[in-house]
Amino acid sequence: MxxxxxxxxxxxxxxxxxxxxxxxxxxxxxxxxxxxxxxxxxxxxxxxxxxxxxxxxxxxxxxxxxxxxxxxRLSFIGIKLTADELFAVRADMTAVIQDQLSLPLAGHDVDTIVAQIAEVVRRLTEAHRDVAGVGISLAGTATPGDPVVGTSPFLGWSQVPLARLVEEAVGIPTVIDNDVRALTVAQQWFGEGVGRSSFALLTVGAGIGCGLVLGGRVVTGRSGATGMIGHLAIDDRGPLCERGHRGCARAYATSTAIRRTIAITLDQPDLTFDDCLELARRGQPVARRVLDDAGRALGQVIATVANIIGPELVILSGEAVHMYPLCADALQAALTQHTHWTSTPVPVSVKPFTFAEWARGAAVSALQHLLLHS
Missing domain, CATH: 1.10.10.10 (Winged helix-like DNA-binding domain superfamily/Winged helix DNA-binding domain)
Structure with a gap:
């Protein structure tokens, strides 16, 4: 046909x-x-x-x-790669997850990961021959229109033809995408972005990312590099991030930065991120201050994005989004403070997160690419 x-x-x-x-x-x-x-x-x-x-x-x-x-009628495999794990789903054409699984990565060697991807695809498709595409998302520069991962810092990759290698291994059309942009695509077609011509999706976790939809189109940018907001300056007197930038958003608001600051200040190196959130819930002064600082940083970042592109909505998600109730007041105050005086603060919708959502986004990215570009 x-x-x-x-x-x-x-x-x-x-x-x-x-x-x-x-x-x-x-x-x-x-x-x-x-x-x-x-x-x-x-x-x-x-x-x-x-x-x-x-x-x-x-x-x-x-x-x-x-x-x-x-x-x-058709289904799609979505795979999200982190530094340590592979999360995979099989989803139908409306992004309803039919099956899912996860595996620890055996290493960062390209051949090793391709072999693990092929095994996961085999397991998810052995009883389902209607799979039309595979989508793979990861942190880094990647777009569905290019089979090559430009860079992936967590995996230590540069110029890896991942889509071609996987497609050769599994015999199914394969696309790759930046993980935040894939999550944005899923929200655009099957989430809170439906019916909106413009919105932004902000993710917070080990990093901070941003996906953008303008005029009904997902913004890709040159070489897939968009939404690089993690190092936006917040306070030049603030802490250092892992790249040596003083007072950037990552130094305040990532789960890694929050855990590190609280653990060092309290001299409790074994604290986890969730331990730190629990301390803040109990009113521990250091933890409360750090979570307030994180909220203020996120509010300033959201206001900056809104001031530039004027989205109808900002969706806040990511693996650390469950900290939102502890920093919501500080976030909203900073959002109001930094929003341009001629505008009103953009609505913020907090979306609960699971790693299956990342993989689901990759499946939707494959679906969208097949429908719009085949």
Missing amino acids: RITDAMRAVFVELLVHGPMSRAEVARRLDLSPSALTKVAKPLLDAGYLIEQSSDGQKGVGRPSQPLQVDAS
Whole structure:
């Protein structure tokens, strides 16, 4: 079946916003009823679209009945690589996770990781032959349009043709993406970004990242380098980050920086990040101060992003987002303080996080690339 641009537009509209009536699809895409019928017929015949009966069940139905995507028609594998682990999911076309697993990385050697990826793909696909793509996300410079990972500091990689190597190993089309941008894509199509032409996603954990959607498009930038906000200056009298920058956002607000500052100040080197959060909950003065400083840094970063691009929403997520209740007041105060005086503070939505969300984002990145660029 040859996919036309009009077919692609109808399918994506229903995937992201459906189910909806034919009249609504035609209105949203500025198509005549006859043109929509012509465009939708091959997708219906091939089983990618179905007509929903009045009780919400699949059926042949009349043209007035809602159209929807058959999400089970294809599935995608999403894989997130960290410095230590591999997280993987199989998801349907609406990003609902069907299965998931994780493995510790056996090392950072490229061949070793490719072999582990191939094993995970085999395990997730052995009973499911409908897998249409593999998406891999990682911290670093990578885009779905380029099979090469430019840099990945956590893995120590530079110029690694990861997509090609994995595709050769598993026999399934494979794309790579920056992990924060992949998470942004998932929010754009299946999360809080649906229906918004502009939003930013801020992640906080071992690092600080930012994904951007402007005019309905995910911003990729030159060589995949966007959202590099971790080293934004906060206070030139502040602590040093791991790169030697004084008072940048990473020096205040990452889980690593928070744990290190509290552990050193209290002379308790074995404290974990969650130990530090518990101390702050109990009102321990040092922990409270450090969490307030982290909140102020994040509020300033969010305000800076909002002042530059004017998003409708900022989504806050990442593996350290559960610290938000402990720094929310400081964050909101700093956001208000640093927002341009002609504007109101941007709404901030806090999204709970699991590592499966990273992998789900990689699956959506593969889905989006297949639909929009194939």
